[in-house]
Amino acid sequence: MSSNTLAQQVAAGPPATSDAAPAHPRIVRRPHTGQWLAAAAVLALLAFVAQSVIRNDAFQWGVVADYFTSASILRGLVLTLWLTALVMALGFSLGTLLAVMRLSANPVLRAVSWGYVWLFRSMPILVQLLFWFNIGALYPKILGVRTVDLFGPVTVAIIGLTLHEAAYAAEVVRGGILSVGRGQTEAAQALGLGRLTRLRRIVLPQAMRSILPPAGNMLIGTLKGTSIVSVIAVQDLLYSAQLVYHRTYQVIPLLLVATLWYVTVTTLLSVGQFYVERHFARGAERTR
Template sequence: MSLTSDPPIDKETVQDPVTEYGRLTVVPVRHPWRWAAVAATAVLLAQFLHGLVTNPGWEWDVFARFFTTETILRSVWVTLQLTFYGTALGFALGIVLAFMRLSSSPFLRAVAYAYIWAFRSIPLIVQLLFWFNLAYLYKELQFGIPFGPGFFTFDTMNLVGAMSAAVLGLALHQAAYAAEIVRGGVLAVEAGQLEAAAALGIPRLRQLRRIVLPQAMRSILPNAANEIISLFKGTSIVSVMAIGELFYQVQVVYGRNGRVVPLLMVATVWYVVLTTVLSVLQYYVERHYAKGAVR
């Protein structure tokens, strides 16, 4: 057996890797279809804007005349009130229902599940009409011994007005969806953090307030913001109860003057503007709770 060794390496023949990479020609990646899609989108957008400006059917002079009238501004304020009260009450009840579903008590879990199942199953318009017609279903309410004599009785005719019925229906409906959003956010927090907090002797309420909820908000906020925006636009459904919110008031106006398209554009632009404001608020709130998690 003979042993052979590799031939000696000539240092002059070895090329410097840096020098070798420097000789390469860098060719950028071509995206012809991307630019074609951009051009096609730009053409379609230009055609749409041109149609908005030149088509007399939009009647922009009528739109400008009614966009900031006192009637429309009052209806926008009613829409914002319905959204605020429905969101505040709905998420307050939804948080309670979410922690009831996360409870170790079978009774609390069953009650919360039954509530969520019922209010997600019944259409919102049906719920609103039930609350609006409460006086027809129950002409009076009694407080006393169950299935026995009543001690206090009061008439329900003026108990729930149109606005109260709308807020109640929106809030109870919203609570069912808010509960699942909050529950999903809490479940997204790693269980080991609660175990570590408990091992350190941190009280349970402080665990929820300082450890669970700040992290759960990262998962809760996108879905919660979608629900709030959906509720804001969904307030138009209370027009069946003759409440003077934005869509109902627009219907009243174009029912009188026959200018359907420009009045619908008044409602559309107001919805777009206010939805944009809510989206901007969502962005800043999400950025606040993303500190330490997203660079």
């Protein structure tokens, strides 16, 4: 064989064989006909409901627009927001104290905390409000002051809602503290940090990742739950709407005004909760 022929064979490579590996099969997705039909049915139903709500003259959307930013409604909204913020701040402050007592080595503190949570979680919030509203029947005077003058409707609402929220906040905070690894506390002890310093600087910042989701739900629940104070004549958002429709007999439009404000504020709180949770989730393996 000549050297030219050999060079041509080397350049051409090995001869092709009929046993070449077949190409990878192409993956074809199965059509999800049922999912598309279900989605179309849901969209059609939503469109029908939206059309019926918008076109139904009984909703009186013009009246809703007129009262949505009226002075009386806005005053009720401000009181609702103020009451929600104050009750959450006081409730979580008392709840944190109860959670620390529940985790204490002192059996008396543990028993008192457990008894408080058991009692106030067992009583409906409406019963608590009515009880505090009628506390003057048990104690006509407190520290020389008439109870009727001391416990007005707004004060009763603050006391009743705070005591109720503190019972749930205590369990939320306790669960968050227990979610922090014991090694974190032991490391802080090795550094010579005191109990309160460990709780404030080590435990609670890490527990916030577990506390925030249920705390956000409690905040939204408290916002909506403040509507119950209308039964003791606190002029919150719902009571302000009731005052108007008792005068104008336009019940549905005024209820829609209150509903739209509750939905708006709840949506804003949900967005804020998302960003706060993302802030405290920094550095964690599971981020939102």
